[in-house]
Amino acid sequence: MQTINVDLGERSYPIYIGSSLYNELGLYVEHVRGNQIAIVTNETIAPLYLESLNATLTDSGKFKVVDSIILPDGEEYKSLSTLDNIFSELLKQKHNRTTTVVALGGGVIGDMAGFAAACYQRGVDFIQVPTTLLSMVDSSVGGKTAVNHPLGKNMIGAFYQPRAVIADLLVLETLEQRELSAGLAEVIKYGIIYDQNFFDWLEKNIGKLIALDPEALIFAIKRSCQIKAEIVAQDEKEHGSRALLNLGHTFGHAIETALGYGVMLHGEAVAVGTHIAALTSESLGLITKEMVKRIKDLLVAAQLPIYVPGNISNERFFELMAVDKKVLDGTLRLILPTSIGTSKIAENVDRLLIDRAIDAAR
Amino acid sequence: MQTINVDLGERSYPIYIGSSLYNELGLYVEHVRGNQIAIVTNETIAPLYLESLNATLTDSGKFKVVDSIILPDGEEYKSLSTLDNIFSELLKQKHNRTTTVVALGGGVIGDMAGFAAACYQRGVDFIQVPTTLLSMVDSSVGGKTAVNHPLGKNMIGAFYQPRAVIADLLVLETLEQRELSAGLAEVIKYGIIYDQNFFDWLEKNIGKLIALDPEALIFAIKRSCQIKAEIVAQDEKEHGSRALLNLGHTFGHAIETALGYGVMLHGEAVAVGTHIAALTSESLGLITKEMVKRIKDLLVAAQLPIYVPGNISNERFFELMAVDKKVLDGTLRLILPTSIGTSKIAENVDRLLIDRAIDAAR
Numbered sequence: 087m088q089t090i091n092v093d094l095g096e097r098s099y100p101i102y103i104g105s106s107l108y109n110e111l112g113l114y115v116e117h118v119r120g121n122q123i124a125i126v127t128n129e130t131i132a133p134l135y136l137e138s139l140n141a142t143l144t145d146s147g148k149f150k151v152v153d154s155i156i157l158p159d160g161e162e163y164k165s166l167s168t169l170d171n172i173f174s175e176l177l178k179q180k181h182n183r184t185t186t187v188v189a190l191g192g193g194v195i196g197d198m199a200g201f202a203a204a205c206y207q208r209g210v211d212f213i214q215v216p217t218t219l220l221s222m223v224d225s226s227v228g229g230k231t232a233v234n235h236p237l238g239k240n241m242i243g244a245f246y247q248p249r250a251v252i253a254d255l256l257v258l259e260t261l262e263q264r265e266l267s268a269g270l271a272e273v274i275k276y277g278i279i280y281d282q283n284f285f286d287w288l289e290k291n292i293g294k295l296i297a298l299d300p301e302a303l304i305f306a307i308k309r310s311c312q313i314k315a316e317i318v319a320q321d322e323k324e325h326g327s328r329a330l331l332n333l334g335h336t337f338g339h340a341i342e343t344a345l346g347y348g349v350m351l352h353g354e355a356v357a358v359g360t361h362i363a364a365l366t367s368e369s370l371g372l373i374t375k376e377m378v379k380r381i382k383d384l385l386v387a388a389q390l391p392i393y394v395p396g397n398i399s400n401e402r403f404f405e406l407m408a409v410d411k412k413v414l415d416g417t418l419r420l421i422l423p424t425s426i427g428t429s430k431i432a433e434n435v436d437r438l439l440i441d442r443a444i445d446a447a448r
Numbered sequence: 449m450q451t452i453n454v455d456l457g458e459r460s461y462p463i464y465i466g467s468s469l470y471n472e473l474g475l476y477v478e479h480v481r482g483n484q485i486a487i488v489t490n491e492t493i494a495p496l497y498l499e500s501l502n503a504t505l506t507d508s509g510k511f512k513v514v515d516s517i518i519l520p521d522g523e524e525y526k527s528l529s530t531l532d533n534i535f536s537e538l539l540k541q542k543h544n545r546t547t548t549v550v551a552l553g554g555g556v557i558g559d560m561a562g563f564a565a566a567c568y569q570r571g572v573d574f575i576q577v578p579t580t581l582l583s584m585v586d587s588s589v590g591g592k593t594a595v596n597h598p599l600g601k602n603m604i605g606a607f608y609q610p611r612a613v614i615a616d617l618l619v620l621e622t623l624e625q626r627e628l629s630a631g632l633a634e635v636i637k638y639g640i641i642y643d644q645n646f647f648d649w650l651e652k653n654i655g656k657l658i659a660l661d662p663e664a665l666i667f668a669i670k671r672s673c674q675i676k677a678e679i680v681a682q683d684e685k686e687h688g689s690r691a692l693l694n695l696g697h698t699f700g701h702a703i704e705t706a707l708g709y710g711v712m713l714h715g716e717a718v719a720v721g722t723h724i725a726a727l728t729s730e731s732l733g734l735i736t737k738e739m740v741k742r743i744k745d746l747l748v749a750a751q752l753p754i755y756v757p758g759n760i761s762n763e764r765f766f767e768l769m770a771v772d773k774k775v776l777d778g779t780l781r782l783i784l785p786t787s788i789g790t791s792k793i794a795e796n797v798d799r800l801l802i803d804r805a806i807d808a809a810r
Binding site for chain 1: 512528531535540542544566567568592597600605606685770
C-alpha cells in the first residue's frame with residue numbers, strides 16, 4: 087500500500103493506493119469519527135462490492151448504523167433530484183451530523199455523494215472509495231463535488247474535501263475497457279500540462295496500463311494524484327493555476343452537453359477536447375505539429391476517441407462554452423499546452439483559430 | 449451608520465446598520481468584485497424596494513449585468529425546488545463565477561439566496577440586505593444558509609459567509625407587527641443566553657422597540673449582532689458553544705414541522721420553545737420560578753406566543769426532536785438557561801422533566 091498526503095492545512099487527507107483495500111476495516115476505523123455510516127453507491131457497483139464492504143463494517147461491531155443508498159447508474163442521474171433522494175434516505179435513517187458518507191463508485195457517485203455530504207446538515211464527513219481509474223486519478227484529489235443542471239455540467243456544487251480516499255486496484259478488474267481508457271485520458275492530461283518525464287513514461291507504458299499491470303497502475307495513479315495534489319495545494323478554490331487541470335475540459339464539456347449527458351464518457355470527451363486544445367496551440371504557434379502528433383498518438387494508444395462526434399456545429403461549441411464555469415466576465419479562457427509538460431491559461435484566443443482547430447478535429 | 453465587523457479571518461465581513469442604506473450605491477461598489485449582480489427577492493419585497501435598488505445599481509453604470517429573481521413569499525418555498533429555479537435563472541442570464549448574489553428579503557430569502565450563492569458554480573459572492581428584524585439580528589451573522597426538506601427544517605445547507613450585510617431600519621417600517629415581534633424573540637434570546645444587562649435593558653425598552661424607536665432599534669440590533677458574532681467567532685462550524693444560539697430552537701423546529709412550515713413564524717415558534725426551555729430549566733432546578741416569569745413576561749410584552757399551539761402530542765415532539773440537527777449520536781441536546789444571561793448545553797435530560805415542561809406550556 088502506498089499513501090499520498092494531500093496537503094490542505096486542516097483539510098489535509100491521505101490517499102491510500104494498493105490492492106484489496108476497499109473493505110480493509112482499519113482504514114474506516116481510522117477515518118470514521120462518529121458511529122453512523124451511509125454507503126452511497128450505484129446499481130452496477132452494488133452487486134460487486136457492496137455486500138462485502140457492508141459485512142466488513144457491520145460485523146466489526148464498531149459502528150452503530152451502516153446503511154446503504156443505491157442509486158441508478160449514469161451521469162444522467164447526477165442531478166439535484168437524485169441528491170434529494172440521498173437526503174431523504176439519510177433523514178429517514180436518522181443520520182445525524184456525525185455520520186460519515188462513504189462514496190463507493192466512480193466519479194458520478196463521488197461527485198454526488200461528496201456534494202450530499204457537503205450539504206447534509208451543512209456538512210458531514212465523507213470517505214471516497216473510487217471504483218474507476220478516472221475517479222482515482224481525478225475526482226479523488228481536489229474536493230470538487232457537484233451535480234449537473236440541465237443548462238450546464240457541474241454547475242451546482244461545493245469545494246469539499248474527503249477525510250480519506252481508498253484507491254483499490256482490485257476494483258479496476260471489473261471495469262469495462264472503455265471506462266479504463268476514459269481514466270487514461272486524465273492520466274495523459276497530467277503528463278501534457280505538468281510533467282514531460284511522466285508523458286515519456288506513459289508513451290512507453292501505455293500498453294501495460296491497458297493490460298492492468300499492477301506496478302504500472304500504481305505508478306500512474308500515484309504520479310497523477312501527486313501532480314493534481316501539487317496543483318490543488320497551490321490554488322484550492324481555482325482562482326488561478328488550478329485551471330490548468332481543465333485542459334480539454336471546456337471543449338469536452340461542450341461535447342458532453344451537446345450530445346446529452348451519458349452518451350460519451352467524460353474521459354472520452356476530454357480526450358477529444360485535449361486533441362482540439364493541442365490543435366489550437368499548434369495554430370497559435372505554441373507547440374509543434376510533432377508534439378500534436380505525440381499527444382494524438384498517445385490518446386489513440388490509450389484507445390480513446392480524438393475526433394468530434396456527431397455533427398456539433400462550431401456555433402454550438404461556442405454557445406455551450408460561453409456558459410462554462412471557466413468563462414469569467416464573458417471572456418473565454420482555454421488551457422493550452424505550450425510544450426509536452428507545460429501549459430498556460432489563454433484568454434481572447436482568436437475565434438477563427440479555434441474554429442480551425444475544431445474543424446481539424448473532425 | 450454603525451458598522452460591526454464579524455471577525456472570521458479571511459471570511460470576515462462588515463454589518464452596516466443605519467437608516468436608508470439599502471440602496472446606498474457606495475456599499476455595493478465596495479463589496480461587489482465582478483460586474484454581474486443578481487438580486488434575489490420575493491413577491492412581497494419586490495414592489496416595495498426592488499425597483500429602487502435595481503435603478504440605483506443599473507443607473508450607476510458600474511455593473512454590466514443587474515438581474516432580479518423574484519421568488520414566491522413564504523417558508524414553504526424554502527426548498528430544493530425553489531433553489532433549482534434560482535440556478536436556472538442564473539444560468540439563463542449567463543451569470544459566471546464572479547457574479548454577486550444580493551439577498552433582498554427576510555430570513556427565508558437570505559437562507560436560500562445564500563445557499564444558492566454557496567453552490568452556484570461551487571460558490572459565488574453574496575451580500576445580504578435583510579428586510580426583517582429577525583434576519584438582521586439572526587441570519588445576517590454566522591453564515592448559516594439552508595433550505596428545508598420535507599423530513600426536517602434547514603437540513604440541506606452550507607456554512608457560507610456573506611461579503612457584507614446591509615441592515616436598513618427604513619425597511620422595518622413596512623414590516624408587519626407580527627414579523628417584528630418574531631424578530632424580538634431572537635433579540636430576547638441573546639439576553640437570556642449571554643447578557644444579563646441586555647436582558648434588563650430589553651425589559652425596560654421593549655415598548656420602544658415595538659414602536660420602532662430608531663435609537664432603541666439600532667442598539668438592540670447592534671448588541672444582538674455583537675453577541676452572535678462573538679459566539680460564532682469562537683465556534684464557526686457549531687462544534688460546541690455556538691449551539692447556545694439554539695435556545696428554544698429544538699422545541700421550536702418541532703413545532704414548525706408539526707404544524708407545517710409557514711403556519712407559525714419561526715420567531716414565534718422560538719418564543720414558545722424558549723418558554724419550554726425555561727420551564728425545563730426550572731424543573732431541573734437550574735433557574736428559579738421568578739426567572740421563568742421574567743422570561744415569559746418579556747416574551748409576552750414583545751407580543752409573542754408562549755404556549756404550544758394546536759394539539760401536538762409529547763410523543764410527536766420527541767419524534768421530531770430526534771431528527772433535529774442538534775441530536776448527536778442519538779443524544780438529545782437541549783440549550784437551557786442557567787440564569788438570566790447564562791446558559792448551557794444539556795444532554796440526557798430526563799424525558800419526564802421535558803414532558804412536564806411541555807405540558808406546563810400548554
